Amino acid sequence: MDTTRFKSKGFYIPGIITLIIFAGLVTLPLFGSLYNVILITTLLMYANLTVSWVLFSGLTGYMSLATAAFFGVGIYASALFLPITGAELPILVVVLIGGLASSIIAFGAGALTLRLRGIYFTIFTFGLVVLIMELLNWWELSVNKILNRYIMLVDNNYIFYVMLGLFVLVMLTFFFIRRSKFGLAMRSIGENEEAASHMGINVTMVKIVTFAISAFFMGATGAIWATKLSYINPHEAFKVLISFLPVLMAIFGGMGHIYGPVIGAVIFAYLQETLQTKFSEIYMLSFGVVLVLAILYMPHGLVGLIQKVWRRISGGKRVHT
Amino acid sequence: MYILEGEGVTKYFGGLAAVDGVDFRVDQGEVVGLIGPNGAGKTTLFNLISATYSPKPGIIRFKDIDITHKKPYQICRMGIARTFQMVKIFGNLPVIENVRAGAFFGKSTSVSSANATKDSLELLEYMGLSQVANTPARDLTLANQKRLEVARALATKPELLLLDEMMAGLNQAEVAGAMQLITSIKDRGITIVMIEHVMKAIMNVCDRIIVLHHGKKIAEGTPQEIATSESVIEVYLGEDHHAGSE
Amino acid sequence: MPESIVNILDIAIGGLLLGGIYALIAMGMSLQYGVARVLNFSHGEFIMVGAFSTLTLYTVVGINPLICLVIIGPVIFLIGFLLHRTLFHQLSLRAPNADAYAASSILASFGLLFIIQNLALLGWGADYQAYTYLNFGVSIGGAIFSANKLVILGFSIGIGLIFYIFLARTRTGKGIRAAAQDPATASLMGVNINRVLALCFGFGAAMAGIAGVLYSMRIPLNPAMGTQYTIIAIIVIVLGGLGSIPGAFIGGLILGIIGEVVTSIDPSLSMAAYYFIFMLLLLVRPKGIFGK
Numbered sequence: 001m002d003t004t005r006f007k008s009k010g011f012y013i014p015g016i017i018t019l020i021i022f023a024g025l026v027t028l029p030l031f032g033s034l035y036n037v038i039l040i041t042t043l044l045m046y047a048n049l050t051v052s053w054v055l056f057s058g059l060t061g062y063m064s065l066a067t068a069a070f071f072g073v074g075i076y077a078s079a080l081f082l083p084i085t086g087a088e089l090p091i092l093v094v095v096l097i098g099g100l101a102s103s104i105i106a107f108g109a110g111a112l113t114l115r116l117r118g119i120y121f122t123i124f125t126f127g128l129v130v131l132i133m134e135l136l137n138w139w140e141l142s143v144n145k146i147l148n149r150y151i152m153l154v155d156n157n158y159i160f161y162v163m164l165g166l167f168v169l170v171m172l173t174f175f176f177i178r179r180s181k182f183g184l185a186m187r188s189i190g191e192n193e194e195a196a197s198h199m200g201i202n203v204t205m206v207k208i209v210t211f212a213i214s215a216f217f218m219g220a221t222g223a224i225w226a227t228k229l230s231y232i233n234p235h236e237a238f239k240v241l242i243s244f245l246p247v248l249m250a251i252f253g254g255m256g257h258i259y260g261p262v263i264g265a266v267i268f269a270y271l272q273e274t275l276q277t278k279f280s281e282i283y284m285l286s287f288g289v290v291l292v293l294a295i296l297y298m299p300h301g302l303v304g305l306i307q308k309v310w311r312r313i314s315g316g317k318r319v320h321t
Numbered sequence: 322m323y324i325l326e327g328e329g330v331t332k333y334f335g336g337l338a339a340v341d342g343v344d345f346r347v348d349q350g351e352v353v354g355l356i357g358p359n360g361a362g363k364t365t366l367f368n369l370i371s372a373t374y375s376p377k378p379g380i381i382r383f384k385d386i387d388i389t390h391k392k393p394y395q396i397c398r399m400g401i402a403r404t405f406q407m408v409k410i411f412g413n414l415p416v417i418e419n420v421r422a423g424a425f426f427g428k429s430t431s432v433s434s435a436n437a438t439k440d441s442l443e444l445l446e447y448m449g450l451s452q453v454a455n456t457p458a459r460d461l462t463l464a465n466q467k468r469l470e471v472a473r474a475l476a477t478k479p480e481l482l483l484l485d486e487m488m489a490g491l492n493q494a495e496v497a498g499a500m501q502l503i504t505s506i507k508d509r510g511i512t513i514v515m516i517e518h519v520m521k522a523i524m525n526v527c528d529r530i531i532v533l534h535h536g537k538k539i540a541e542g543t544p545q546e547i548a549t550s551e552s553v554i555e556v557y558l559g560e561d562h563h564a565g566s567e
Numbered sequence: 568m569p570e571s572i573v574n575i576l577d578i579a580i581g582g583l584l585l586g587g588i589y590a591l592i593a594m595g596m597s598l599q600y601g602v603a604r605v606l607n608f609s610h611g612e613f614i615m616v617g618a619f620s621t622l623t624l625y626t627v628v629g630i631n632p633l634i635c636l637v638i639i640g641p642v643i644f645l646i647g648f649l650l651h652r653t654l655f656h657q658l659s660l661r662a663p664n665a666d667a668y669a670a671s672s673i674l675a676s677f678g679l680l681f682i683i684q685n686l687a688l689l690g691w692g693a694d695y696q697a698y699t700y701l702n703f704g705v706s707i708g709g710a711i712f713s714a715n716k717l718v719i720l721g722f723s724i725g726i727g728l729i730f731y732i733f734l735a736r737t738r739t740g741k742g743i744r745a746a747a748q749d750p751a752t753a754s755l756m757g758v759n760i761n762r763v764l765a766l767c768f769g770f771g772a773a774m775a776g777i778a779g780v781l782y783s784m785r786i787p788l789n790p791a792m793g794t795q796y797t798i799i800a801i802i803v804i805v806l807g808g809l810g811s812i813p814g815a816f817i818g819g820l821i822l823g824i825i826g827e828v829v830t831s832i833d834p835s836l837s838m839a840a841y842y843f844i845f846m847l848l849l850l851v852r853p854k855g856i857f858g859k
Contacts, residue, residue: 135839141835198403288685
């Protein structure tokens with residue numbers, strides 16, 4: 001009975017809508033303006049980061065603030081291998097390198113820190129962003145004497161398709177992991193890690209592997225995103241805000257459903273893109289106000305999800321009654 | 322060969338020995354009761370066996386294999402499953418998913434999704450939880466949450482089952498049901514070690530009883546021997562007189 | 568005095584100066600987290616507001632920065648107090664349990680960060696600004712220090728100690744400590760818990776504001792400057808043990824000295840050094856040096 005759960009009627013309608021949206025996206029460069037292609041690329045970038053974040057933090061309940069670190073590592077992969085003087089490697093290989101480099105860092109950081117509980121893990125991941133940024137900054141300024149790195153220009157449609165490809169991959173990964181044995185292990189960890197470990201789940205391994213998978217998509221997204229930026233430096237590549245935005249987008253969209261994080265990311269990224277250039281301060285100000293008001297007056301859809309994450313953050317093991 | 326064996330098992334918290342040089346042996350197929358006043362170190366001993374903590378010093382063997390420094394998930398895959406004094410179910414997951422998690426990751430490592438579901442449904446049937454298979458586990462009654470924990474533990478296909486105060490907080494009828502359940506699990510060939518305060522249950526279902534007090538083993542024997550042991554009576558009557566009151 | 572001793576003295580004074588500021592900031596955050604249970608990501612913004620207000624009051628109105636302490640400190644206290652009475656108190660009423668409250672308050676503090684920082688951008692602009700005050704040399708045993716350094720050092724450590732004594736000795740201070748230990752019992756014993764929590768949040772904000780007033784004498788100001796101090800405060804309270812006020816004070820001093828030593832070797836490595844120590848500590852002793 002349980003295996004038939006996904007073949008219910010409710011599955012078809014969202015499936016059809018997904019297909020229509022997907023078809024629209026694939027053909028976008030044919031009918032859309034350049035502005036729209038660039039805009040949708042940006043929305044997809046945020047969607048990739050948000051879904052990748054939910055993939056790890058949403059399921060296991062460990063709140064990671066390392067998104068900016070992995071995204072930045074990806075950006076730097078492009079800066080190193082796709083300089084303005086000409087590509088040293090094919091773009092897709094660089095995207096892969098960006099993803100793998102982030103994965104490896106996540107694997108190492110995860111092995112060290114995922115035994116930490118709750119808030120310490122969150123603080124550590126937050127620190128990781130600034131640590132990598134500061135070290136890189138020192139290396140660039142003191143060792144390489146390079147202020148900015150210039151990245152080669154890439155066709156906007158190409159960037160769009162790579163971003164879309166990553167989006168499809170991350171969504172498929174999220175979709176199948178949620179439904180797999182592995183996803184069940186992650187949700188068990190999110191519910192009660194101690195019980196999960198006593199039921200034969202290698203909780204450390206599951207957490208580290210998922211953290212690395214999530215970091216892969218963040219790094220790959222950073223690598224392709226970098227080709228949209230003309231130049232970068234450590235401060236541009238590692239912005240702490242990038243760690244927070246996916247959290248906020250995921251929470252607004254709701255993490256209970258696979259489309260939630262995407263919807264949250266698309267709405268926020270769209271508003272940001274259309275309002276920020278003209279009214280930067282006003283936009284960010286209203287962003288703050290909306291955030292505070294939403295937390296106060298939209299508790300449903302927020303609190304339940306936050307709770308699980310927070311249970312992990314505070315390290316509290318509360319008894320279910 | 323004993324299924325479970327401990328030598329000089331000790332665990333300090335700060336300067337206090339929660340479990341102090343305890344030796345124990347459990348035979349295949351037995352139901353062993355672990356009793357003692359609150360704070361005697363019973364749950365700590367369970368945590369040592371199931372690898373939440375490591376004994377220091379001391380050795381624990383499972384079927385002659387040293388498991389002293391194994392991790393909880395390895396212990397489980399070797400064939401030791403447990404339940405918790407304070408239930409630790411996956412509250413937001415449906416009942417069936419709780420059990421499926423056990424079936425997937427327990428003793429046998431590669432289980433197909435269909436088999437995990439089939440085994441889980443059978444276990445729910447066995448536990449009388451079929452009607453609530455798709456209910457979120459947090460919505461069950463306490464008695465059913467405890468049964469769910471047992472079902473989840475059994476889904477890992479254990480040879481040894483550790484039950485931590487399965488009957489605490491249950492009413493008379495539920496206690497009777499739980500006693501029946503234990504006998505029936507024993508009949509499946511699973512060895513059981515149980516911590517229990519409900520004396521009626523302990524006396525009726527256990528083959529042998531180990532008594533802990535202040536972290537030390539003070540007595541061991543059949544229910545009759547324990548019931549008449551002077552040192553045990555002294556410990557229990559000296560503290561609070563709730564033995565057999567439920 | 569030999570050159571090397573002068574150097575060491577210079578680093579020591581510099582380290583204590585930085586440490587004093589860090590201690591103030593971290594004690595503030597520790598109060599907000601340890602008692603009011605808000606891990607306040609907008610903490611650094613109160614430093615920025617304190618610093619910019621001083622700049623405006625000094626350069627426009629002509630009020631001495633040290634007088635600004637007694638104006639800006641209480642004003643920011645009031646803002647913090649009211650923020651807790653309204654926003655965070657409402658959040659605590661709506662949250663079903665402590666975990667949900669902690670999560671929603673962290674997110675609300677992100678929101679505050681955006682609000683305060685962008686209000687500052689609108690009001691003060693995005694450029695770096697600075698002013699000079701007490702910027703003349705004072706000789707101590709042959710070494711020359713700028714006067715404002717010594718003033719900041721004296722005031723920050725003094726205020727930190729006064730606050731610690733306030734917590735240890737006064738009735739309100741005891742109420743705060745009781746609330747930190749066990750809110751339920753404290754309220755049974757007649758402590759008005761909501762008032763105490765708001766007081767703590769206010770005091771925490773005021774200490775950030777005061778740190779901003781003092782430090783504005785030495786550094787260029789920018790509306791985005793607050794975030795790095797939030798990060799440092801988090802590092803320090805982890806160093807000192809989450810929620811421990813004396814731990815935050817001592818941890819701040821230690822981190823300041825380390826920072827100054829590293830800066831004397833290579834300035835661009837100081838933040839990296841903080842993180843290195845911080846992450847090492849998280850791995851080896853996550854409860855902090857002074858944690859139980």
